[in-house]
Amino acid sequence: MASGNRPLSPHLQVYRPQITSMLSILHRMTGVGLVGGALIFTYWISSATYGPEAFDRAQSILGSWFGRLVLLAVIFAFYFHLANGIRHLAWDAGWGYEMPTLRASGVVVLVFSTSVTILTFLAGYWAAGVI
């Protein structure tokens, strides 16, 4: 921190995109984005303590087209960060470092997070009685 000559974190643009590096930066980006999800969680829970009008307002903001778009992003970020986080825990345990395994587990994470995001949204529409 004191010296200006210390090596910096990787400059992403100088590397050829690969599933390993792309998922690594996506893990960070979704993590930072999910802080917004945490704040939405706090807003949603706390709105209920201010009475029915405040809670209904929160529900209609989250249910508007913009609210649903934000929730779609948050929910995808959540499932991705969850699945890739489990991948990280597996690495911490010493498992899955071979290149074919690394790529395969990355694909599994992407397929899982995309499909479960769609399923969650369908479940939400079903719970709301839309479908």
Place this chain on the structure above:
Amino acid sequence: MELRSPLGRARGPGSAKEGGIGQWKAERLAAIALVPLTLWFMASAVFMVGADLVTFKEWAGAHGNPVLLILLTIALYHHAQMGLQVVIEDYVHHEGVVIISLVLVKLGAFFCAAYTIFSIVRLTF
């Protein structure tokens, strides 16, 4: 797979000493706790789409749900705060900005967690 070199094993934990190991363990512990807690929350919250306050309070105040919500809040903001710390330490290169951001992130996380827990408790009355 053994990833430590014989030299690394001989030198031990390095400059971070036991404190670095403690931080590493705290990061994993919160992450592990969040796996079941967030999945439970997601499965429950889906049924609150379009719900009114009565339905919401019935869920949020019932059975073990307030306890699970409080545990989720603690693990969530603890994890968020440690994650943001890593990102700030990696990408912010001005020492003063690093210190100020870390203080704001950590105090902000404490505030959000306390406010959320207070709200959850109020919902049970």
